[in-house]
Amino acid sequence: MTYEMKPLSCDPARLKGLSEKMIISHYENNYGGAVKRLNTIAAQLSQLDFASAPVFVVNGLKREELIATNSMILHELYFDGLGDHSEPGSVLRDALTRDFGSYERWHAEFTAMGKALGGGSGWVLLSWSRRDRKLVNQWAADHCHTLAGGTPILALDMYEHSYQMDFGAKAASYVDSFMAVVSWGTADRLFSEVTGNSNAG
Numbered sequence: 001m002t003y004e005m006k007p008l009s010c011d012p013a014r015l016k017g018l019s020e021k022m023i024i025s026h027y028e029n030n031y032g033g034a035v036k037r038l039n040t041i042a043a044q045l046s047q048l049d050f051a052s053a054p055v056f057v058v059n060g061l062k063r064e065e066l067i068a069t070n071s072m073i074l075h076e077l078y079f080d081g082l083g084d085h086s087e088p089g090s091v092l093r094d095a096l097t098r099d100f101g102s103y104e105r106w107h108a109e110f111t112a113m114g115k116a117l118g119g120g121s122g123w124v125l126l127s128w129s130r131r132d133r134k135l136v137n138q139w140a141a142d143h144c145h146t147l148a149g150g151t152p153i154l155a156l157d158m159y160e161h162s163y164q165m166d167f168g169a170k171a172a173s174y175v176d177s178f179m180a181v182v183s184w185g186t187a188d189r190l191f192s193e194v195t196g197n198s199n200a201g
Helices: 020-046 055-080 090-100 103-116 171-179 185-195
Strands: 123-129 134-140 150-157
Touching (some): 090 103, 090 185
16 A cells, blocks of 8 residues: 555645744655655565564564554644634534533643643644543654544644744744644544534534
8 A cells, every 4th residue: 555645634825823834844844754654664564574574673664664654644633633713513512521621621731731742742632532432632752652542633743843943942832823723624523433423513
């Protein structure tokens, strides 16, 4: 299987507070780089004789395969969450209120987690926990940290490449700008798929 870059679902020129130049660079270099790496790794794995390959080769390739795969998936979720600012659909908003106490408390927690990662690296993920049947905000130090059995529905990229071009070291300002351009359509759809609930606006 050959992986291809998913087209941007948002118009990078219309994201208030985030420059078109930064979004395009992030999309082409970081997301695109993950897709290219994954294809290269897949090609190497397809030719590998697992019976005779040294364990460090198997471990190295499978580790890099996981990193590249998750980087690709999470970047797609990140870009799909950007657009004209909107509000979550009624079903998802009700679930956020149920699981966090209020939409505002979810917003405060998610935002604080992003700012806490400033100067480091990683992701903040709003995920559905299949085990606990609830939404959780998940901290991820890198591409490999995801909730077991969880499905991310909204992603905030906190690697420096996602904001340094526009904001320098001011990661908190980037988080505020991201939250102002969250478009909830993808999260609504994914939440509906994992829970079987239709999401009204």
